[in-house]
Amino acid sequence: MSRAACLLVIISLMSPAAEALDNGLALKPTMGWLHWERFMCNIDCDTDPNNCISERLYMQMADVMVKEGWKEAGYEYVCIDDCWPSHQRDAQGRLQADPKRFPGGIKKLADYIHSKGLKLGIYADVGDKTCAGYPGSLGYYEKDAQTFADWDVDLLKFDGCFMNRALLGEGYTNMSKALNNTGRPILYSCEWPLYEWPLKQPNYTAIRDTCNHWRNFDDVFDSWSSVKSILDWTAAHQDIIVPAAGPGGWNDPDMLVIGNFGLSHDQQESQMALWAIMASPLLMSNDLRDICPRSKELLQNKRIIDISQDSMGKQGYRTAKGNDFEVWERPLSKKRLAVAVLNKLEIGGPRGFDIGAAPGWKICGPQCNVTQILPQYKEMGVQTQQSKIIVSVNPSGTALLTVTPISSDFTRLHKLNWQGTFVRRKHTIL
Numbered sequence: 001m002s003r004a005a006c007l008l009v010i011i012s013l014m015s016p017a018a019e020a021l022d023n024g025l026a027l028k029p030t031m032g033w034l035h036w037e038r039f040m041c042n043i044d045c046d047t048d049p050n051n052c053i054s055e056r057l058y059m060q061m062a063d064v065m066v067k068e069g070w071k072e073a074g075y076e077y078v079c080i081d082d083c084w085p086s087h088q089r090d091a092q093g094r095l096q097a098d099p100k101r102f103p104g105g106i107k108k109l110a111d112y113i114h115s116k117g118l119k120l121g122i123y124a125d126v127g128d129k130t131c132a133g134y135p136g137s138l139g140y141y142e143k144d145a146q147t148f149a150d151w152d153v154d155l156l157k158f159d160g161c162f163m164n165r166a167l168l169g170e171g172y173t174n175m176s177k178a179l180n181n182t183g184r185p186i187l188y189s190c191e192w193p194l195y196e197w198p199l200k201q202p203n204y205t206a207i208r209d210t211c212n213h214w215r216n217f218d219d220v221f222d223s224w225s226s227v228k229s230i231l232d233w234t235a236a237h238q239d240i241i242v243p244a245a246g247p248g249g250w251n252d253p254d255m256l257v258i259g260n261f262g263l264s265h266d267q268q269e270s271q272m273a274l275w276a277i278m279a280s281p282l283l284m285s286n287d288l289r290d291i292c293p294r295s296k297e298l299l300q301n302k303r304i305i306d307i308s309q310d311s312m313g314k315q316g317y318r319t320a321k322g323n324d325f326e327v328w329e330r331p332l333s334k335k336r337l338a339v340a341v342l343n344k345l346e347i348g349g350p351r352g353f354d355i356g357a358a359p360g361w362k363i364c365g366p367q368c369n370v371t372q373i374l375p376q377y378k379e380m381g382v383q384t385q386q387s388k389i390i391v392s393v394n395p396s397g398t399a400l401l402t403v404t405p406i407s408s409d410f411t412r413l414h415k416l417n418w419q420g421t422f423v424r425r426k427h428t429i430l
């Protein structure tokens with residue numbers, strides 16, 4: 001074999017099996033805000049000007065995101081969902097925003113959002129119509145991609161209503177190409193697998209090649225039963241979907257509904273913890289202009305966001321269940337592990353869980369350092385595989401911890417004092 005051929009073989013052996021969409025975007029799970037769950041298709045600006053789908057809503061959300069620490073916490077994309085366009089395309093066949101609700105047009109809105117150091121997302125549909133009945137992009141992929149690029153849009157959520165399911169793959173792929181051909185980096189958020197599952201098992205290699213994230217399952221609602229159903233679906237399909245996730249492409253279990261009406265605080269903590277474990281996009285759908293301080297603190301919790309945005313980009317999954325507990329674990333960079341313990345029993349009070357029963361606890365041999373993040377921050381110090389730590393978990397709540405292994409080289413230089421905390425030896429043992 002020639003040297004060049006040999007090199008090619010080596011390079012191809014080194015390449016990961018599933019390539020991500022090559023647009024340099026979503027190297028970490030996307031963070032931002034998306035209007036759908038909270039504001040839906042409210043187009044009644046006459047009687048409800050504060051909450052209707054209009055340029056004002058996104059401008060106000062962007063203002064708050066900058067003023068109230070959201071941008072600093074990492075939330076970057078302000079995203080429009082369905083119901084923004086006019087029911088008619090313009091004379092050139094281009095989509096246009098509803099003129100009454102978006103008098104400045106989308107380009108002006110994008111300029112405003114960019115002036116705040118944020119990014120703008122928009123919504124369209126692969127089929128004839130959007131789910132709410134607005135014009136779809138079928139037959140207009142190039143034109144719509146170019147229109148979004150001309151408007152300086154940064155993200156496209158591409159829905160899958162009113163489309164022949166057999167043609168979903170072709171449609172999503174063609175739009176991906178059309179976006180790439182514009183030359184503008186536009187993050188591509190798909191719903192391809194969600195619409196394909198009823199037909200056949202989706203091809204996640206192709207999906208990862210095409211999209212930056214992809215919805216697999218039903219829309220999230222503002223309720224614990226909805227969040228639970230998403231977790232159940234994800235765990236039931238984790239062997240298929242988890243390997244597809246990584247920098248550039250993520251499974252999308254839908255929006256965070258934290259800060260709304262339907263979840264107790266414990267349930268909000270569960271959604272935040274599990275969305276971080278699942279390496280999910282963190283797209284909030286709530287009213288940032290009026291949000292309870294505890295929900296805000298949770299959504300801006302740096303330690304949880306650090307888990308979500310971990311540089312290794314591996315999705316976590318359910319590793320154990322029993323006695324109405326579920327353990328979910330996510331491998332993190334530097335050989336660390338995030339562990340979430342969800343109490344699924346919706347009756348009674350807090351229940352204790354021996355964290356040593358988490359399958360990932362084996363990284364505590366010989367020793368590890370443990371930090372509890374939820375329900376409250378607590379340094380638990382150095383532990384061993386034999387340590388018995390009981391974490392208390394409220395009904396439908398979650399305890400979230402990080403575990404950092406301490407290598408045997410390190411432990412040789414230290415010894416445990418009687419309290420289980422480290423003291424430094426005076427002399428180094430070689």
Ligand code: GAL
Nearest residue numbers: 036081082130131132159219
């Ligand atoms: C659904 C989609 C939702 C939202 C809605 C808009 O199909 O899953 O997230 O975009 O359409 O009509």
